[in-house]
Amino acid sequence: MKFTTPITTRTLLASAGLLALSVGAAQAEYVLHVLHTNDFHSRIEPINKYDSTCDAETLEKKECFGGVARLAAAIKAKRDEIKAAGGNVIVVDAGDQYQGSLFYTTYKGKDTVEFMNAIGYDAMSLGNHEFDDGPDGTMILLDGAKMPVMSGNLDVSQSNQLNGKLKDTITLDVDGEKIGLVSTLAMDTPETASPGNTVIFKDDLESLKGDVQALTDAGVTKIIGLTHVGYARDQDYAAQVPGLDAIIGGHSHTLLGPMEGAAGAYPTMVKAADGPDVPVATAYAYGKYLGHLTLTFDDAGKLTAATGEPILIEQAMPEDEAIAARVKEMAAPIEELRNKQVAETAAPIDGGRDSCRAKECEMGSLVADAMLARVKDQGVTIAIQNGGGLRASIDAGPVTMGEVYDVLPFQNTLSTFEATGATVLAALENGASQYEEKAGRFAQVAGLKYSVDPKAAAGSRISDVQVASGDSWAALDPAASYKLVTNNYVRTGGDGYKMFDAEGKNAYDFGPDLADVLAEYLAQQGPGYKPVLDGRITVK
Numbered sequence: 001m002k003f004t005t006p007i008t009t010r011t012l013l014a015s016a017g018l019l020a021l022s023v024g025a026a027q028a029e030y031v032l033h034v035l036h037t038n039d040f041h042s043r044i045e046p047i048n049k050y051d052s053t054c055d056a057e058t059l060e061k062k063e064c065f066g067g068v069a070r071l072a073a074a075i076k077a078k079r080d081e082i083k084a085a086g087g088n089v090i091v092v093d094a095g096d097q098y099q100g101s102l103f104y105t106t107y108k109g110k111d112t113v114e115f116m117n118a119i120g121y122d123a124m125s126l127g128n129h130e131f132d133d134g135p136d137g138t139m140i141l142l143d144g145a146k147m148p149v150m151s152g153n154l155d156v157s158q159s160n161q162l163n164g165k166l167k168d169t170i171t172l173d174v175d176g177e178k179i180g181l182v183s184t185l186a187m188d189t190p191e192t193a194s195p196g197n198t199v200i201f202k203d204d205l206e207s208l209k210g211d212v213q214a215l216t217d218a219g220v221t222k223i224i225g226l227t228h229v230g231y232a233r234d235q236d237y238a239a240q241v242p243g244l245d246a247i248i249g250g251h252s253h254t255l256l257g258p259m260e261g262a263a264g265a266y267p268t269m270v271k272a273a274d275g276p277d278v279p280v281a282t283a284y285a286y287g288k289y290l291g292h293l294t295l296t297f298d299d300a301g302k303l304t305a306a307t308g309e310p311i312l313i314e315q316a317m318p319e320d321e322a323i324a325a326r327v328k329e330m331a332a333p334i335e336e337l338r339n340k341q342v343a344e345t346a347a348p349i350d351g352g353r354d355s356c357r358a359k360e361c362e363m364g365s366l367v368a369d370a371m372l373a374r375v376k377d378q379g380v381t382i383a384i385q386n387g388g389g390l391r392a393s394i395d396a397g398p399v400t401m402g403e404v405y406d407v408l409p410f411q412n413t414l415s416t417f418e419a420t421g422a423t424v425l426a427a428l429e430n431g432a433s434q435y436e437e438k439a440g441r442f443a444q445v446a447g448l449k450y451s452v453d454p455k456a457a458a459g460s461r462i463s464d465v466q467v468a469s470g471d472s473w474a475a476l477d478p479a480a481s482y483k484l485v486t487n488n489y490v491r492t493g494g495d496g497y498k499m500f501d502a503e504g505k506n507a508y509d510f511g512p513d514l515a516d517v518l519a520e521y522l523a524q525q526g527p528g529y530k531p532v533l534d535g536r537i538t539v540k
Contacts (some may be wrong), residue, residue, distance in 0.1 A: 131196075136161070184208050187201055353437070422478040445536055
């Protein structure tokens, strides 16, 4: 597969000009502006640079980003600007509105529905976290949303709740032109969320091809993928799905654009087998950016140009006053809990996605240490925490319970069990099995040391596994039995850890909430706590 990634907007415009010339200057053009979000993760209130909820001090310094009221105002302003100039615009979301703050913990999606309806989204594709509370939780969105919600590779015909509620494809009428939307949801969602046994996942690539063909057969010439599978898989689609004009994606929290740290150009242009390059766009996460992709089609529906870049939602931008007032009203019942100071740190603690899904990270070590300390008197010697369960960093200074919930929002409980060394090794291999995708299964540990080779084949990436033995270390014994602690999600098979569910013994999944465990452990460390990386995970 050959990818072409433009370096500058000038390059994009030059390429677009060549394409336009090739189809003939006399043909009419249709320009569509796509405003898009993804992976909002319940960041209803503004966030700080660590992607967790802003505190009063940071707000006072004007160093915050996003928040649903500011995002709503930005969408309205841009949509009004485009329409005033006679342009065509749609507003879409690529999934994972649910989960990530005390708003979701408290309102379980009712807030999501209210604010998405207020913004006026035209369509949304499901993310895996929309299934975190099973189909019951998903139905809050499907029953309440005014916009259509889609997920094309799901067969929900066996679900009494979801059947008939979820769209395979969507066709929007935008200024007399039909805009077709197709979608897919990550195939590992049964491992990362709780869709239940009545939701059947069809092959995502074949499903997408079939839906594009169905729209094409119905006379739709402009087709956009609205997907929740991640940046890498989106590029596969762009190269392999005939008739797909553009992709708006989510799931991998990928930053695209000219800014420092971006993974590629916005849009990333992918060489397609059957025609012009296909633009792939995504807008990071947490409402920090609003994506703005401009697509130009000729009168036959052929894409001739793709330009744009994400808009940073800075604190200096205005808020929608009505939504801001509603956010304040809904925040009141959880304000006391969120603002309660539970600890203090002398340095920031990194819980970033790029760190905790690829190497030893400060937050991963801290949470694993906290878990192990809580149950050490039970003879437990090993702790494993999935990197994807860590959702934010913590800045230096006072730590509130709200910040702790930002890190650990899933209400997971502490789970203890016994397993052989062979099972532990299999678990670590699972953790590294999707390393290149930065999957959330990556194992953060305590009481263990291991090496991971991302270049090796999946299933043979782990080596040099050692277990703490008093003040020293001993090689992991495949035949020996060990006592472990993790969270109930991982212990019961989440994130691919099926070996713990199948082979673990004497499991107890009903310990304290992991957020409470972390808060208490941090408090015990005192105000001088500084995170430490001690070499427990070596990346070769």
